[in-house]
Amino acid sequence: MATLQQAIEQAKIAGNKAFVPYIMAGDGGLLTLKPTILKLQEMGVTAIEVGIPFTDPVADGPTIEQAGERALAEGVTLRKVLNTLASFREEITIPLVMMTYFNPVLAYGLESFAEACVAGGVKGLIVPDVPLEESAILRDQLNPHGVDIVQLVSLTSSPERIARIATASQGFVYAVTVNGITGARASFADNLAGHFAQLRQSSHLPVLAGFGISTPEQVVSMGALGDGVIVGSAIVAALHEGDVARVEALVTASKNVREKSTL
Numbered sequence: 338m339a340t341l342q343q344a345i346e347q348a349k350i351a352g353n354k355a356f357v358p359y360i361m362a363g364d365g366g367l368l369t370l371k372p373t374i375l376k377l378q379e380m381g382v383t384a385i386e387v388g389i390p391f392t393d394p395v396a397d398g399p400t401i402e403q404a405g406e407r408a409l410a411e412g413v414t415l416r417k418v419l420n421t422l423a424s425f426r427e428e429i430t431i432p433l434v435m436m437t438y439f440n441p442v443l444a445y446g447l448e449s450f451a452e453a454c455v456a457g458g459v460k461g462l463i464v465p466d467v468p469l470e471e472s473a474i475l476r477d478q479l480n481p482h483g484v485d486i487v488q489l490v491s492l493t494s495s496p497e498r499i500a501r502i503a504t505a506s507q508g509f510v511y512a513v514t515v516n517g518i519t520g521a522r523a524s525f526a527d528n529l530a531g532h533f534a535q536l537r538q539s540s541h542l543p544v545l546a547g548f549g550i551s552t553p554e555q556v557v558s559m560g561a562l563g564d565g566v567i568v569g570s571a572i573v574a575a576l577h578e579g580d581v582a583r584v585e586a587l588v589t590a591s592k593n594v595r596e597k598s599t600l
């Protein structure tokens with residue numbers, strides 16, 4: 338299985354932008370996890386961000402918060418998700434990025450968690466409540482197991498901090514495109530191009546845009562700023578409603594972006 342960076346670079350070579358859907362593991366029951374991942378993989382997504390439900394999801398807007406509540410009501414835990422991933426690991430061909438708050442990882446035990454990531458095909462980790470200053474513990478424990486620690490860069494960070502985060506990130510740089518929590522947005526700030534230009538200068542890693550992207554048009558426009566997009570709430574909502582066509586339209590928008598932009 339490719340690393341995150343390799344998977345994103347392969348998308349680029351093929352003339353596409355990376356497309357990374359976020360799913361809430363176990364929304365609809367733990368049994369949905371395998372078919373959902375395999376279906377997205379079949380659609381040609383670059384990687385999948387697998388969210389772990391948590392009782393206090395401070396970075397999340399209502400769509401993901403409610404999906405988390407549904408998954409928690411189904412009894413979904415970090416352990417059950419990791420065991421499920423391991424059960425069909427051989428069928429997973431694209432890298433998974435796990436998104437979890439720190440507390441479940443700490444309760445699991447960092448060493449056992451790292452081993453379970455390997456067994457489940459998890460190649461990257463996003464832990465939004467662990468700031469850069471505290472993140473060495475994650476890199477020290479997980480890097481030896483081939484798991485990258487992806488850092489988020491916010492729009493409001495100073496240029497110095499942006500450069501520090503971009504340098505420390507692994508796999509890709511997660512460029513948060515709005516101020517605030519996850520969830521669909523109608524519009525974005527108009528100074529994003531400069532922000533992305535600085536990010537791309539600060540890091541050799543691919544830069545992916547995430548937060549607020551919910552339409553195929555936004556996949557194209559935000560994808561053009563960097564190397565691809567992460568789409569969470571819109572995917573979570575479409576999957577919850579069983580609207581596969583909406584998921585497909587978002588994925589398709591990331592393909593052949595270069596050709597489209599020259600029309």
Ligand SMILES: O=P(O)(O)OC[C@@H](O)[C@@H](O)c1c[nH]c2ccccc12
Nearest residue numbers: 359396465519520548549568569570
């Ligand atoms: O839902 P949105 O606005 O499309 O944003 C992506 C996001 O959902 C996903 O990457 C994510 C879900 N929860 C998070 C918490 C922190 C950082 C990122 C995330």
